[in-house]
Every structure is written in structure tokens, then in C-alpha cells.
Amino acid sequence: xxxxxxxxxxxxxxxxxxxxxxxxxxxxxxxxxxxxxxxxxxxxxxxxxxxxxxxxxxxxxxxxxxxxxxxxxxxxxxxxxxxxxxxxxxxxx
Amino acid sequence: xxxxxxxxxxxxxxxxxxxxxxxxxxxxxxxxxxxxxxxxxxxxxxxxxxxxxxxxxxxxxxxxxxxxxxxxxxxxxxxxxxxxxxxxxxxxxxxxxxxxxxxxxxxxxxxxxxxxxxxxxxxxxxxxxxxxxxxxxxxxxxxxxxxxxxxxxxxxxxxxxxxxxxxxxxxxxxxxxxxxxxxxxxxxxxxxxxxxxxxxxxxxxxxxxxxxxxxxxxxxxxxxxxxxxxxxxxxxxxxxxxxxxxxxxxxxxxxxxxxxxxxxxxxxxxxxxxxxxxxxxxxxxxxxxxxxxxxxxxxxxxxxxxxxxxxxxxxxxxxxxxxxxxxxxxxxxxxxxxxxxxxxxxxxxxxxxxxxxxxx
Numbered sequence: 001x002x003x004x005x006x007x008x009x010x011x012x013x014x015x016x017x018x019x020x021x022x023x024x025x026x027x028x029x030x031x032x033x034x035x036x037x038x039x040x041x042x043x044x045x046x047x048x049x050x051x052x053x054x055x056x057x058x059x060x061x062x063x064x065x066x067x068x069x070x071x072x073x074x075x076x077x078x079x080x081x082x083x084x085x086x087x088x089x090x091x092x093x
Numbered sequence: 094x095x096x097x098x099x100x101x102x103x104x105x106x107x108x109x110x111x112x113x114x115x116x117x118x119x120x121x122x123x124x125x126x127x128x129x130x131x132x133x134x135x136x137x138x139x140x141x142x143x144x145x146x147x148x149x150x151x152x153x154x155x156x157x158x159x160x161x162x163x164x165x166x167x168x169x170x171x172x173x174x175x176x177x178x179x180x181x182x183x184x185x186x187x188x189x190x191x192x193x194x195x196x197x198x199x200x201x202x203x204x205x206x207x208x209x210x211x212x213x214x215x216x217x218x219x220x221x222x223x224x225x226x227x228x229x230x231x232x233x234x235x236x237x238x239x240x241x242x243x244x245x246x247x248x249x250x251x252x253x254x255x256x257x258x259x260x261x262x263x264x265x266x267x268x269x270x271x272x273x274x275x276x277x278x279x280x281x282x283x284x285x286x287x288x289x290x291x292x293x294x295x296x297x298x299x300x301x302x303x304x305x306x307x308x309x310x311x312x313x314x315x316x317x318x319x320x321x322x323x324x325x326x327x328x329x330x331x332x333x334x335x336x337x338x339x340x341x342x343x344x345x346x347x348x349x350x351x352x353x354x355x356x357x358x359x360x361x362x363x364x365x366x367x368x369x370x371x372x373x374x375x376x377x378x379x380x381x382x383x384x385x386x387x388x389x390x391x392x393x394x395x396x397x398x399x400x401x402x403x404x405x406x407x408x409x410x411x412x413x414x415x416x417x418x419x420x421x422x423x424x425x426x427x428x429x430x431x432x433x434x435x436x437x438x439x440x441x442x443x444x445x446x447x448x449x450x451x452x453x
Contacts, residue, residue: 043171047153050184051176058152088152 002033003083010086013043024080030061031074033084048086058089096411096452099163100438101144102425103130103404103447108146110164111425111438112453118427118438124164127151132404134191135451136218138199142453145202145218147188155187157204159218163453175204175212175221181228183208190404191218192248197255205245209236209262213274224274227260232279232296236265239299239318246403247300252307259303259313259328266298267315267328283331285320302346302403303328306353314356314383316346316403318364323383334383339370345406349431350414354382357408357416357432359401367400374399376406376418378432392435393426402446409450419445 004020011018020040025032031053038045048059053074055061061068061076062085068076078084095115102109107123108130128148136143144164149155157174158167177183186207194201202218205211210228212221227233227245236243241263251257256273259280266281279296286298299318306312315322315331319342322331335341340360349355358377361367369375374397376389399422406418416432419425423442426435 045171046156046173046176050154051173051179052182052184054184056152056154 001081002028002078004033004037005083005085007086007088009088010044010047013047014041024078026080028078028080028082029072029074030063030068030076030078030084033078034074060087060089061085062087098409098411098415098450099135099142099453100409100417100425100427100448100450101133101135101146101164102419102439102442102445103133103146104419104423104443104445105129106443108133108148108164109439109442113427120439121164123443124167125158129187129446131187131189131446132191132205133447133449134193134202134218135449135453136193136202137410137451137453138193138196139217142451143217145191147191147204149187155185157188157191157218157221170219174214174219175206177210178223181223183210186242187244189244189246190248192250193218194250195252195255197253198250201250203248203250203258205248205260205262207242207244209233209243209245209265211245211248211258211260211274226270226272226274226276227268230268230277232265235297236262237297239264247303249303249305249313252310254310259305261300261303261315263301263318264297264299266296266300267303267313268296269328280328281331282329283324283333284315284317284322287319301344304346304348304356306348309353312353312382314346314348316343316358318342321346321358321383334379337379337384337386338377339388343401344403345401345418347406347408347416349416350408350410352380355380355431356383357406358386359406359418361400368398369400372396372398374420376416376428376432376435389428389432389435391433392428392437397422399424404447405445407448407450409452411452415450417448417450419448421445 002022100111107126109122132147144160190205202214211224247261268277313324321335347357374393399420409415421444425438
């Protein structure tokens with residue numbers, strides 16, 4: 001089971017949940033996991049990705065502790081028991 | 094009887110709402126904190142006015158939020174209300190303009206967006222569809238971004254002529270559709286683009302704002318990137334009305350709600366000097382459609398080293414019309430007498446990007 005951890009500000013868009021358990025599509029990538037997450041909670045889609053399914057610039061996805069941009073971006077492979085943390089970047093002012 | 098006015102103030106860090114019934118202003122906010130609010134609209138075609146705010150979060154992207162209770166509560170659809178279709182391979186950067194349609198089309202709302210495109214809603218501003226006539230225009234690939242981005246920032250539906258709509262963009266110029274958005278024609282004859290090899294091109298002008306009065310819809314006013322213009326023929330041709338202004342640079346252009354010949358402008362020294370001349374905060378008004386101008390400063394400060402952006406000046410629709418502007422230094426001023434005297438509505442806000450006011 002893949003675990004997706006949501007930041008506080010997005011939990012209201014997922015019925016208040018902080019942790020989502022996602023059945024792993026096989027083979028799993030970050031994009032495919034997000035497809036499942038956003039199908040379950042449609043209000044998350046546009047906050048995590050634009051309409052081209054591009055990852056939002058200031059939303060970071062850590063796959064087992066590694067920032068996905070240093071792995072493969074949306075195509076980052078995700079293990080069947082992986083933990084994905086969604087963390088807004090430190091930006092703006 | 095004093096009419097109650099709602100003033101919506103969009104800033105770099107959220108939306109503030111101020112109300113006034115003849116006394117002091119009462120302000121709430123920030124609503125949608127830490128979002129850019131480049132555009133806000135008060136749709137008074139409904140029994141209860143609908144507020145529409147274009148909110149863009151750096152983290153979570155752009156959206157349009159709606160309130161049907163004057164800002165007490167807001168709603169947004171789960172899905173993106175304004176989104177480019179998949180075949181465009183384009184993603185929305187932000188909404189720069191929300192324009193309710195004419196009274197005859199009470200559920201039509203337009204959105205002007207970045208990258209330059211026009212969207213239309215037929216359900217009061219909840220869901221929008223791309224207007225293909227502008228997106229598919231052969232000029233589009235030659236539109237280029239200006240300093241502030243490449244956006245449709247002015248959208249003016251004709252008040253009575255169904256299907257006629259005029260838009261302006263940076264950097265591209267003015268475009269007019271007479272067939273409900275199926276096709277658009279560039280409409281910039283006379284507007285200068287000093288930064289291009291041909292200073293009077295068919296398109297490519299950096300228009301900052303256009304305005305029209307509903308009682309005189311064949312006449313348009315434009316504040317350009319250096320240049321102030323009027324058109325008396327439905328935006329076909331433009332003539333300079335900059336004589337009498339201290340500078341032909343600025344962003345705002347507003348028409349008095351009851352007097353089609355009265356317009357307001359906020360000149361800045363130059364594109365390279367985005368302060369009012371000599372640091373004096375002054376609104377310029379013309380009562381003769383731009384033939385002559387008067388500086389208005391009673392109640393406005395000197396040593397003012399800020400600017401007023403393209404949608405940060407507006408009028409309300411009160412019998413005694415109010416005039417409003419906000420600055421990038423977070424000050425908002427109002428006048429109840431056509432700009433003769435000004436009072437401060439708010440200070441120390443984040444930089445003001447948009448203001449809209451209406452009787453509620």
C-alpha cells in the first residue's frame with residue numbers, strides 16, 4: 001500500500017484526512033498515484049497539478065524522503081510500500 | 094438617501110472588502126489570504142450581487158472564487174473553473190480580468206487570462222470555456238509577453254449589440270469580435286508601438302487598459318505603454334488625447350458612470366520611472382473626452398513614490414458616483430465628488446492590484 005501524506009492546508013479537500021492509503025497501480029509512478037488520489041478527491045487535482053498534469057511549481061513531492069524533481073519528476077517510480085509526502089515549498093513573501 | 098457601496102480591493106496577498114453607507118468605511122479581510130487577486134468583479138445583474146474574485150496561489154494555482162453573500166462565504170468548484178483544453182497544451186497562469194456580460198445575457202461572464210486568451214462562462218462565472226476565435230487567431234504566435242506577462246487584461250462586452258466584444262492585451266493590442274467570439278480583428282490603427290521597428294503595426298501594441306461607457310459604446314479610451322488615446326468609431330481608429338497630461342505613461346483608464354465624456358487617469362513619469370511626476374499623487378480628469386485635463390490632488394499626498402496599476406482604479410454606480418484607486422504601497426483613496434476631494438479608505442494593505450465598487 002502506498003501512503004500519501006497531505007499538508008494541513010489540503011486536508012479539507014480530502015475529507016479531513018492527513019494520510020491516504022492508495023492501492024498501488026503496477027508499475028507505479030508518482031503521476032499514476034496522483035491520478036488515483038485525484039480521482040478519489042477531485043478538489044486536489046488542480047491544487048497539485050495544472051491542466052496539463054504538470055506538477056505545481058511550489059508543491060514538492062517527496063518519494064520515500066527524496067524530492068521527486070531529483071528522481072524523475074512525475075515519472076518517478078514509486079514502490080508498492082512507498083510513502084509520498086506532499087509539502088508546500090518555502091516560497092513567496 | 095445614502096446608498097451603501099461595496100468596494101472590493103484585490104491585493105498581492107488577498108482580497109479586502111470595504112463597505113460604506115455615508116460614514117466611515119468598514120473593512121474586512123483578507124479573504125483568500127496570500128493569493129494574488131488581479132481581478133475582482135461585482136456582478137449586479139442579480140438580485141443579490143455576486144462577487145467573483147480571481148485568486149492565484151503561488152502554491153496551489155489559479156482559481157475563481159464566488160460569493161453570493163457579499164463575501165461572508167465563498168465557493169469554488171472542485172475542478173478548475175478556468176482551464177485550457179487538453180489540445181492547447183497550455184496551462185493557465187492567472188486570470189487578469191473578470192467581466193460580467195451585458196444585461197441581456199445575465200449568466201454570461203468573461204475571463205481574460207494569461208497566457209493571452211479569453212474564456213466565457215454561461216452559468217454566471219462558475220464554469221468557463223475557451224473562446225476559440227481568439228485562441229486560434231493567426232496572430233497569436235506573434236504576441237509577445239511584456240514586463241508584466243502576456244495577458245488579456247481588458248474585456249468589454251458591448252452593452253447592447255449581441256456578439257460584439259472588445260479585448261485588449263499586453264503585448265498584442267486591441268482585438269474586436271462582431272460574431273460572438275468566432276473571429277477577432279486587430280483594431281489598433283493609430284496606436285503607437287515605439288518599441289517595434291514599425292511604430293504603427295497592425296498588432297503588437299502594449300495597450301495597458303481600455304474603457305468604454307455603456308451609453309456611448311462607439312467610443313473607447315485607451316492607456317497605452319506611452320500613449321493615451323480615444324476612438325470614436327468602435328475602436329477602428331485611435332487619436333492621441335495625451336496633450337494636457339504630464340506624461341503619456343500609466344496603466345489606469347476609467348470612465349465616469351454617468352458622464353461618457355468624463356474620464357480618469359493616473360499618469361506615471363515614464364516606463365522607466367514608474368512614479369507619478371515629481372512624486373505627487375494626482376488623478377487627472379478630463380470632462381471633454383480627453384481634449385483637456387485637470388490635475389486633482391485635494392486629499393492626496395506628495396512624496397508618493399508608488400504607482401496605480403491597470404485595474405486599481407474604478408468608479409461605482411451610485412447616484413453621486415464614487416471614484417476609487419489603490420496603490421502598490423497599499424493605500425486606497427475614494428472621492429465622492431468626481432475627484433475634487435479625496436479621503437483615505439485604507440492604508441498599509443499589501444500592494445493593490447484591482448479595485449471594483451458598486452451600490453449594494
